[in-house]
Amino acid sequence: MSTEFEFTEEMTALRTMVRGYCDERSPEPAVRAAMESASGYDLDYWKGLGSEIGVLGLAVPEADGGDGAGLVYQAVVLEELGAALACGPVLGTLCLAIPALAALADSQAKKDYLPALISGDLVATVAMPTAGGEFAPGRVTVTAAPAADGWTVTGTVDHVPDGVAAGLILVPASTAEGVALFAVDGSAPGVTRADQFTLDRTRRQATVGFDGAAARLLSAPGEAADVCARTVRTAAALLAASQVGGAQRMLDLTVAHVTSRLQFGQPVGAFQAVKHRCANMLIEVEQTRSAAYHAAWVLEEGGDDPDLAVSLAKAVASDSYASVSRAAVQLHGGLGFTWEGTPQLYLKRATTDLLTLGTGSEHTERIARLVLDERIPAANLPA
Amino acid sequence: MASSDQGTPDAALIEETARRVVAEYPPGSTPVAELMGAWYDAGLEWVYFPRGLGGLGAPRSLQPVANRVLLEAGGPEPRTVATIGYGIIAGTICKYADPEFAARLLRPLATGEERWCQLFSEPGAGSDLAGLATRAVGDGDDWVVSGQKVWNSLAHLARWGVLLARTDPDVPKHKGLTYFIIDMTAPGVDVRPLRQLTGRAQFNEVFLDGVRIPDSQRLGEVGSGWFVANSTLADERTSLGERVNARSSGAIADALRLWAEHPENHSSALRERLARLWVRAETHRLTADRGRVRAATGSTGPESAITKLVGSELSQAVYEYCIELLGPEGTLIDTYSPAAPDDESGPAGIQRKYLRSRATTLEGGTSEIMRNIIGERVLKLPQELRNDKNIPWRDVPRS
Numbered sequence: 001m002s003t004e005f006e007f008t009e010e011m012t013a014l015r016t017m018v019r020g021y022c023d024e025r026s027p028e029p030a031v032r033a034a035m036e037s038a039s040g041y042d043l044d045y046w047k048g049l050g051s052e053i054g055v056l057g058l059a060v061p062e063a064d065g066g067d068g069a070g071l072v073y074q075a076v077v078l079e080e081l082g083a084a085l086a087c088g089p090v091l092g093t094l095c096l097a098i099p100a101l102a103a104l105a106d107s108q109a110k111k112d113y114l115p116a117l118i119s120g121d122l123v124a125t126v127a128m129p130t131a132g133g134e135f136a137p138g139r140v141t142v143t144a145a146p147a148a149d150g151w152t153v154t155g156t157v158d159h160v161p162d163g164v165a166a167g168l169i170l171v172p173a174s175t176a177e178g179v180a181l182f183a184v185d186g187s188a189p190g191v192t193r194a195d196q197f198t199l200d201r202t203r204r205q206a207t208v209g210f211d212g213a214a215a216r217l218l219s220a221p222g223e224a225a226d227v228c229a230r231t232v233r234t235a236a237a238l239l240a241a242s243q244v245g246g247a248q249r250m251l252d253l254t255v256a257h258v259t260s261r262l263q264f265g266q267p268v269g270a271f272q273a274v275k276h277r278c279a280n281m282l283i284e285v286e287q288t289r290s291a292a293y294h295a296a297w298v299l300e301e302g303g304d305d306p307d308l309a310v311s312l313a314k315a316v317a318s319d320s321y322a323s324v325s326r327a328a329v330q331l332h333g334g335l336g337f338t339w340e341g342t343p344q345l346y347l348k349r350a351t352t353d354l355l356t357l358g359t360g361s362e363h364t365e366r367i368a369r370l371v372l373d374e375r376i377p378a379a380n381l382p383a
Numbered sequence: 384m385a386s387s388d389q390g391t392p393d394a395a396l397i398e399e400t401a402r403r404v405v406a407e408y409p410p411g412s413t414p415v416a417e418l419m420g421a422w423y424d425a426g427l428e429w430v431y432f433p434r435g436l437g438g439l440g441a442p443r444s445l446q447p448v449a450n451r452v453l454l455e456a457g458g459p460e461p462r463t464v465a466t467i468g469y470g471i472i473a474g475t476i477c478k479y480a481d482p483e484f485a486a487r488l489l490r491p492l493a494t495g496e497e498r499w500c501q502l503f504s505e506p507g508a509g510s511d512l513a514g515l516a517t518r519a520v521g522d523g524d525d526w527v528v529s530g531q532k533v534w535n536s537l538a539h540l541a542r543w544g545v546l547l548a549r550t551d552p553d554v555p556k557h558k559g560l561t562y563f564i565i566d567m568t569a570p571g572v573d574v575r576p577l578r579q580l581t582g583r584a585q586f587n588e589v590f591l592d593g594v595r596i597p598d599s600q601r602l603g604e605v606g607s608g609w610f611v612a613n614s615t616l617a618d619e620r621t622s623l624g625e626r627v628n629a630r631s632s633g634a635i636a637d638a639l640r641l642w643a644e645h646p647e648n649h650s651s652a653l654r655e656r657l658a659r660l661w662v663r664a665e666t667h668r669l670t671a672d673r674g675r676v677r678a679a680t681g682s683t684g685p686e687s688a689i690t691k692l693v694g695s696e697l698s699q700a701v702y703e704y705c706i707e708l709l710g711p712e713g714t715l716i717d718t719y720s721p722a723a724p725d726d727e728s729g730p731a732g733i734q735r736k737y738l739r740s741r742a743t744t745l746e747g748g749t750s751e752i753m754r755n756i757i758g759e760r761v762l763k764l765p766q767e768l769r770n771d772k773n774i775p776w777r778d779v780p781r782s
Contacts (some may be wrong), residue, residue, distance in 0.1 A: 003676060005669075007674040266765070267764075270768070276758065279753075285688050290672075365655070371639075372642060
């Protein structure tokens, strides 16, 4: 892995490849079609990400069937998927389930599930409660009981990303000894998935119910909480990277619009009120890029407190992407408020991202605790 | 190994040379001027300058190699010895002055024996610098200069200055300027202190009344002053500085310290505000790092354009926060006497920094201009229609 912030030629090539794939296979009309569809995404597009261009397993070690390139490379992919507003189990599979499996000690489980996820043939998600941007074991709503040949799980979880599409559902559940992590076949008896109609139609969520559904133990009490915490952390970092992409796309689109839109005999982008707001958008995009990639580099290489780095990334990304997308609506004038206009799609994605895996305020509170209350040594690390 | 076929020095040669200088002139016991003279003579002051002018003709990216050796040996940061002049002025002299004149000027600039000042801004020409009015009229081999300059740091101590003056009022404003080196001891140069809201007179006004400048002190062609002044600004921007900033350092360090020292003033609102400022400070630091990494690879990006703007507004926000956290103590200050040293580490340090911070969004380009620059040069947004660029300067309305 290169020096922090040294974006290599390979990363640039990766970025170009993913962008090209998305431009061709998921341009805006395809995104809108996916939004209207029952499943919410194009299966072939998703499979292609895995099998054609091979970008779903970049952060998974080669020994576990992945590419081994590292989390920063995976973040680059997320950035481009965010820019394209890619529809599909990005959050459930790419951000949550794959990192969760990769974090397990159980190598058989990894072998059983990771290859199919990485090839795009299998979709998975994690039904995990979070609070304040962290895994919240106290809010686990599913209980597990030992059964003849394994375990069963019972309970309901709301807001499960990609819950309906998932063929594999990872779920933390309480046992007598504490919270453990289980794998459940999404179409097994005792599993019900009810689609929750989302504000952001490019992202699907479900209420998932378990009623004595067969479950396989992935991580026992004692380890499971740590696996879940690391999963949330990785997911938040990857989500932040996708927020960078969306924000950049909104900046680019807005600049193009205000350059071509003429009023009062000149492009509206010439007026300082508009120009300065665009400059502010650029600043927000660049700040988000710095924070998000710092988190990715830290999770890959170390060099900082990972909780602090991730909270910084998610705090900045959440507030900035939302701000940039709102500015994009505004700077498109009336067009920005229409259904047919592009900014509304990104506004809704930014709003959902802000609420997922910890809001700006929740992560700021976490930072306040780490830096001001606990005064962790990392808060005063030299660069 | 020491150099390539063409004699371009590499890092190893520069480091070797630097170590030789600090061994022969140990920084702990050598007077600064002597040390920096040797440093200059060895071609380490600006390694990217030609030999004989304080350089070795090496790539600019190798400057940190030399500076690190000097700093580790206990020597000063060269920029702090030369202060004004180290960056843009030295670069302009090197690029445009006759080698003999350049040699005369650059060595004492590097050693700090001769100080420099910049005479650009005027009361009527700040953001619109190209609209400046100081006149230079040709008279034989000389130019006769009259006008008023403002915001001139160190002018009261300077031996030389760089001056932008109008040589032709009948052409559009950008085309009628010429760049000069001015002898600050020449008759007709009158330096007066300019007092800021901090109480101090850190800056000056400079009144020029019939000052004679020999044509040999002109840099660049007549009428190309704007071009000369700007061509070296691009070089300055590539030198982002070798110092890496530590987390929780700078202004935010003051805020964190005050927070720890004033538990009686804690509230959840102030706690959240501080956490948000820390996030801003840390993100700014990471962006500066990212810009440095990019610059080291030789490419330019938006990071450098935004760090000045963001840093200036952040520093203001931090001191606005600090003054609030101080409570009633913030209503007091130690003194406004212009003669008193500006003690930012004393009992009224926060108040002083708070007042001083109001200038960060004005100096070196106002925040409004910075946003225009970001919009136009980075985002390539169109310029506003302008009615002053293509008419004779004489016809442009001025206040």
